[in-house]
Amino acid sequence: MNLKQLAKELNLSISAVSKALRDSHEISAATKATVIAKAKELNYQVNPFASSLRKQKSKTIAVVVPEIANNFFSLAINGIESIAQERGYHVLIYLTHEDFQKEIAITKLLQNGRVDGILMSLSSQTANILHLEEIKEKQIPLVLFDRVAESIDCPKVNADDYKSALKATEHLIENGCRNIAFLSISNYLSISNKRMKGYVDALRSNGLKSENSMIIECSNHEENNKSLIKKLLKSKHRPDAIFASVEKLALNVYDVCKELKVNIPKDLKVIGFSNLQTATFLNPSLTTITQPAYEMGREATSILFKIIEKRGYNMILEKTTLKSEIIIRESTLAVSKK
Amino acid sequence: MNLKQLAKELNLSISAVSKALRDSHEISAATKATVIAKAKELNYQVNPFASSLRKQKSKTIAVVVPEIANNFFSLAINGIESIAQERGYHVLIYLTHEDFQKEIAITKLLQNGRVDGILMSLSSQTANILHLEEIKEKQIPLVLFDRVAESIDCPKVNADDYKSALKATEHLIENGCRNIAFLSISNYLSISNKRMKGYVDALRSNGLKSENSMIIECSNHEENNKSLIKKLLKSKHRPDAIFASVEKLALNVYDVCKELKVNIPKDLKVIGFSNLQTATFLNPSLTTITQPAYEMGREATSILFKIIEKRGYNMILEKTTLKSEIIIRESTLAVSKK
DNA sequence: ATTATTTGCGAAATCGTTTTAGTAAATTTT
DNA sequence: AAAATTTACTAAAACGATTTCGCAAATAAT
Known part of the structure; x- marks a missing residue:
């Protein structure tokens, strides 16, 4: 018909x-x-194709994220979808699986008009932003969220990573920790760097030294990360706290501690960025820095639609920062050590 | 260009x-x-629209699921995306939020050729399948997974819900439980019914009666569910075990037990269908029936592509059943009661 | 050497909309 | 009552690819 x-x-x-x-x-x-x-x-x-062809509009946006089996990203996508559905837009999902080459391939795919705009959170391996510059050149509306690149000029939605990392580290210090390790995911990503900077600055302003041996560069390989953590916990100068910059790493710490019979929080305090709904029920319950993932998704999408609707792409350069929440639980509890 | x-x-x-x-x-x-x-x-x-218009193919599939902030569905989507990406297909995501009307609206949207095929898991409120029949009439390839409808004639991918529920219930009985409650999510969904049937049959074949008061019909409202559970645990004839038919309900049980100071597993054993990656780290660790979510997504997608590629839609009626795994942990541990 | 076939390419139709540029008829203005 | 405008529609040209059909030239077959 x-x-x-x-x-x-x-x-x-x-x-x-x-x-x-x-x-x-x-x-x-x-x-x-x-x-x-x-x-x-x-x-x-x-017929959507005839219509899109004629109107040069797709009524579709793309969401490019490192992974989906991840509480932060699935919540963010939930927020994205809620706004898109309201506006009658369709949502295409692409996963980079933390692979820079795949991310580049996906951005190439999106250059032919298939989507009216792109929401993106960078892979941990994203080493440069030439592919993003191409998107910008083609005037395709782009909004980055959470894992953004500092060097590109486009709207960005973030949580207050520096501040919350600073506070989280101070919380550990207040609870008696003097030798805090930091688990990083990438030295490319700005969120990783900001979180690390918050950690380092908190140490310094509290008269503690930040040592390179206490900053562990983790990867996308679970087993590798666990052995790095294991090595860390077995070292002579072993930390009295671990700050995990992403959820997965906090769980890896729990795993290793179980194996090595390290008691949390007595022997080791643990804090992590996380959107786990089960953080309260963990043994021990995990102190988290919880980002407003759903809201970040909604906010990024709202901004994207502003750009899509106004034709003045270059005008809008909002940088939005939402507040994270530190939820203190047992894993960072001060315990009297004998 | x-x-x-x-x-x-x-x-x-x-x-x-x-x-x-x-x-x-x-x-x-x-x-x-x-x-x-x-x-x-x-x-x-x-230009994808010109090409799709002429070829009458979109190189796109739709995934329609109740929610995405859910370990089962996000893993399944991960599997779906992996196959789609391999084949150069694009993936559109639609969320019903367990709303039947929204599910109908989405299926209407998908009738205009926008997608070459649909993967779907029904909402818990889906009361009939007229909307699915429409899809079939329009000859749009459709594969249901996990939450399927018995009454429609189309390929389906499931886990062995009946069998695993039966085994799970037997496990509880073996560990001394005599009064097991079952938390259901819907009386429409076949998975809910199959799981319940496995539970009921296990009770009967072990000489236990299944009582209606022990089968709790839960909803999509977390607070309602919790108060139902609370009521159940406060009743005189209170259960010695709870079997949660979905992950969320198991966590609600944990929540209520924490509040009521009910000790798991001493006072109450808990088992649940779940894809929680943190099940091991919970306090106590949760015994789960874990479905092969990723593989189910992959399998459903493979079947969908078989149908898309062969034009003989009516020919293929595969019904695939994958095995779930029961992972026994502390929450169902037999404890000597004094 | 003539006919038949293959090779390599171009013209034009087509997919289904949207939009621009008309155009009669109806209505309004003067 | 003639001129100007408005109303309500149609014809046709896009949008950008794919595909059918046609046709020379080159090659093969007889």
Whole structure:
């Protein structure tokens, strides 16, 4: 069922029917009514490709994220979808699996007009932003969220990573920790660097030294990360606290501690960025820095639609920062050591 | 940059260029080479809408699920995406938020050729399948996974819900439970019914009665569910075990037990269907029936592509069942009661 | 050497909309 | 009542690719 057939049924021209359906002032109210009735009766639906081809708009946005089996990103996508659905937009999902090359390939895919805009959170391996510059050159609206790149000029939505990392570290210090290790995921990502800077600055302003041996560069390989943590916990100068910059790493710490029979929080305090809904139920319950993932998704999407709707792409350069929440639980509890 | 411009640059006809790019035998090897080189040089990319319009194919599939901030579904989507990406397909995500009307609206949206196929897991409120029948009538390939409808004739991918629920219940009985409650999510969904049937059959074959008061119909409202659970645990004939048919409900049980100071597993044993990566770290660690979510996503997608590629839609009616795994942990440990 | 076939390419139709540019008829203005 | 405008529609040209059909020239077959 297409416009042609519908027009024939109605003894009208194709253009009249098309205009009637999009409520053009050129068509009389009476005609509009009959057209709409007939369209409903015959279950006519606009062909999205013909429409997109003609209008040069897809009513679709792309979401590019490192992974989806991750509480932060699935919550963020939830927020993204809520706004997109409200506005009648479709949402394409692409996963980079933390692979820079895959991220580049995906951005290439998105250069042909398939989407009206892109929401993106960078992979931990993203070493440069040439692929993002290409997107910008093609004037495709782009909003980065959470894992953003400092060097590109586009709207960004973040949580207050520096501040919350600073506070989290201070919390550990207040609870007696003097030798705090930091688990990083990437030295490319700005969130990783900001969180690390918050950690380092908190140490310094409290008269503690930040030592390179206490900053562990983790990767995407769970087993590797665990053995790094194990090595750390077995070293002579072993830390009395670990600050995990992402959720997965905090869980890896729990895993290793279970294996090595290290008691949390007595022998080791643990804090981590995390959107785990089970943090309260863990043994011990995990102190987390929880980002407003859902809201970040919604905010980034709202900004994206602002850009899509205004044609003045270059004008908007919002940088939005939302507040994270530190939820103190057992894993950082001060315990009297004998 | 489109075919017309590219053709002009090459002093060739549009059709020759188009054919060269799709490696037609009508074009000489030499011409193909120059065309490909020029296309790369000028960064030509096919316009997806023009192509889809002409070919009547979208190279896109839709995934319709109740929610995404859910370990099962995010893992399943991970599996779906892995196969789709392999085959060069795009993945559209739609969330029903367990809302039947929204599910109907989404299936209407998908009837206009936007996607070549649909993967779907039904909402807990889905009371009939007229909307699915429409999809079938329109010959749009459809594969259901996990939350399927018995009454529709289409390929389905499931875990062995009946069998694993039976085994899980037997496990509780073996560990001394005599009064086991079951938390259901929906009386529409076949998975809910199958799981319940496994529970009921296990009770009966072990000489226990299944009582209606021990089968709690939960909803999508967390607070309601918790108060139902609370009521259950405060009742005189209170259960010695709870079998949660979905992950969220198991966590609600933990929540209520924490509040009521009910000791798991001493006072109450808990088992649940769940894909929590943190089940081991919970306090106490949670015995789970874990579905192969990632594999289910992959399997469903493979079947979908079989249907998309063969035109004989009506021929394939695979019903695939994958095995779940029962992972026994502390929450169902037999404890000597004084 | 003539006919038949293959090779390599171009012209034009097509996919289904949207939009621009008309154009009669109806209405309003003067 | 003639001129100007508005109303309500149609025809046709996009949008950018794919594909069918046609046709020379080159090669093969007889």
